[in-house]
Amino acid sequence: DAEITQSPRHKITETGRQVTLACHQTWNHNNMFWYRQDLGHGLRLIHYSYGVHDTNKGEVSDGYSVSRSNTEDLPLTLESAASSQTSVYFCASSEFGTGSEKLFFGSGTQLSVL
Amino acid sequence: DAKTTQPTSMDCAEGRAANLPCNHSTISGNEYVYWYRQIHSQGPQYIIHGLKNNETNEMASLIITEDRKSSTLILPHATLRDTAVYYCIVHDPSGTASKLTFGTGTRLQVTL
Numbered sequence: 001d002a003e004i005t006q007s008p009r010h011k012i013t014e015t016g017r018q019v020t021l022a023c024h025q026t027w028n029h030n031n032m033f034w035y036r037q038d039l040g041h042g043l044r045l046i047h048y049s050y051g052v053h054d055t056n057k058g059e060v061s062d063g064y065s066v067s068r069s070n071t072e073d074l075p076l077t078l079e080s081a082a083s084s085q086t087s088v089y090f091c092a093s094s095e096f097g098t099g100s101e102k103l104f105f106g107s108g109t110q111l112s113v114l
Numbered sequence: 115d116a117k118t119t120q121p122t123s124m125d126c127a128e129g130r131a132a133n134l135p136c137n138h139s140t141i142s143g144n145e146y147v148y149w150y151r152q153i154h155s156q157g158p159q160y161i162i163h164g165l166k167n168n169e170t171n172e173m174a175s176l177i178i179t180e181d182r183k184s185s186t187l188i189l190p191h192a193t194l195r196d197t198a199v200y201y202c203i204v205h206d207p208s209g210t211a212s213k214l215t216f217g218t219g220t221r222l223q224v225t226l
Contacts, residue, residue: 107156
């Protein structure tokens with residue numbers, strides 16, 4: 001069955017380190033998204049991509065970057081981790097142009113920056 | 115995308131219907147109503163979506179008022195496993211505007 005997987009499930013890192021969170025989908029979807037979720041907030045969009053070599057900033061993109069070199073993967077990089085980036089991160093994908101925004105989400109990565 | 119308003123929390127007895135309201139008074143003609151839910155510690159899960167007509171699938175029913183300014187998600191026979199945060203989202207899926215904006219949703223607690 002097609003799926004979307006995130007790794008690692010849990011990550012602890014130190015302030016200032018570079019961290020990369022992986023997202024891999026086998027739906028062959030054009031669209032991929034990264035969200036973060038903090039207590040008391042809904043999901044907030046970090047970056048998104050509509051296809052290979054396409055990337056766009058979301059509402060909370062500062063301190064994060066993404067690259068899309070193939071259809072299946074959209075890794076999220078924290079260039080220099082900060083304590084404010086302690087959060088749960090969700091990756092999602094959807095098919096473009098279907099007329100419905102049915103997002104498929106991964107199980108999330110819990111990131112702690114100490 | 116138009117803004118939505120949902121109650122912060124609701125309770126429902128197991129086996130009864132759970133009716134979750136959503137207000138979207140500024141919805142425009144091309145915008146759909148989407149519902150997702152998030153069970154604790156998991157990624158959000160798509161439930162249902164609609165434009166004008168009422169919709170039903172194996173998970174739930176979506177009732178949209180004639181003026182489209184509000185809608186109700188109905189879980190016909192709620193179970194403990196339906197305890198989750200439910201998000202109502204209004205969005206125009208045309209063109210390249212694929213990104214959905216999630217608010218804080220309604221926390222539904224299903225009790226024995």
